[in-house]
Amino acid sequence: NAGVTQTPKFRVLKTGQSMTLLCAQDMNHEYMYWYRQDPGMGLRLIHYSVGEGTTAKGEVPDGYNVSRLKKQNFLLGLESAAPSQTSVYFCASRQDSNYGYTFGSGTRLTVV
Amino acid sequence: GDSVTQMEGPVTLSEEAFLTINCTYTATGYPSLFWYVQYPGEGLQLLLKATKADDKGSNKGFEATYRKETTSFHLEKGSVQVSDSAVYFCALSDQGGSEKLVFGKGTKLTVNP
Numbered sequence: 001n002a003g004v005t006q007t008p009k010f011r012v013l014k015t016g017q018s019m020t021l022l023c024a025q026d027m028n029h030e031y032m033y034w035y036r037q038d039p040g041m042g043l044r045l046i047h048y049s050v051g052e053g054t055t056a057k058g059e060v061p062d063g064y065n066v067s068r069l070k071k072q073n074f075l076l077g078l079e080s081a082a083p084s085q086t087s088v089y090f091c092a093s094r095q096d097s098n099y100g101y102t103f104g105s106g107t108r109l110t111v112v
Numbered sequence: 113g114d115s116v117t118q119m120e121g122p123v124t125l126s127e128e129a130f131l132t133i134n135c136t137y138t139a140t141g142y143p144s145l146f147w148y149v150q151y152p153g154e155g156l157q158l159l160l161k162a163t164k165a166d167d168k169g170s171n172k173g174f175e176a177t178y179r180k181e182t183t184s185f186h187l188e189k190g191s192v193q194v195s196d197s198a199v200y201f202c203a204l205s206d207q208g209g210s211e212k213l214v215f216g217k218g219t220k221l222t223v224n225p
Contacts, residue, residue, distance in 0.1 A: 030211075031211045031212075033212060033213075040217070041217065042201070042215050042216060042217035042218050043156075043201070043215045045212060048212055050211070058212070090155055090156070092156075092213075094211055094213075096211060098144070098163060100146045100148070100158040100161055100203075100213070101148075101156070101158070101213055102158075103155035103156045103157070104155055105154060105155045106154075106155050
């Protein structure tokens with residue numbers, strides 16, 4: 001089925017460890033986004049990309065890096081995980097402003 | 113910058129009750145407006161959208177009308193069901209070229225039998 005696939009779905013990290021979250025979409029969408037969702041905070045934009053090879057900072061970029069080497073993939077990296085990065089991470093893609101986002105099912109990350 | 117304000121929850125209703133979730137926005141230009149729904153343990157799904165003033169978006173019995181004069185996009189449903197229990201997010205489309213969505217904080221709806 002066409003859509004946005006996030007891996008892994010769950011992960012537990014120790015403080016200071018690093019990891020990469022993968023987002024893949026098969027809809028040929030130009031725009032891709034990483035959000036985090038925390039209780040009472042709604043969704044906050046971490047980083048986004050407006051096309052292959054481009055990335056830009058969102059609302060809460062500190063402690064994260066991203067790469068978009070291929071149009072279909074958008075990677076989110078945590079260089080040195082901290083407990084404040086415990087959250088549910090959502091990836092989304094979009095073709096243009098006439099359409100909404102297509103979201104992945106999320107990655108639940110716990111940093112202990 | 114652009115922002116979305118939606119009514120604080122949680123909202124608890126009985127089955128077949130009328131639902132309204134208020135949403136107002138602040139934006140330059142004329143953004144597209146969206147409602148998303150998130151069921152427990154899942155990602156967000158697009159519920160409905162409106163791309164210009166006076167447009168009405170509708171889906172699964174839910175409706176919302178884009179009101180430019182009041183900068184609002186309130187979500188309504190005439191008769192809610194238990195299966196409508198979820199978190200609802202209002203969002204607008206940023207006009208700055210990033211095509212990103214700006215979300216409200218979400219409103220949790222619980223419908224009791």
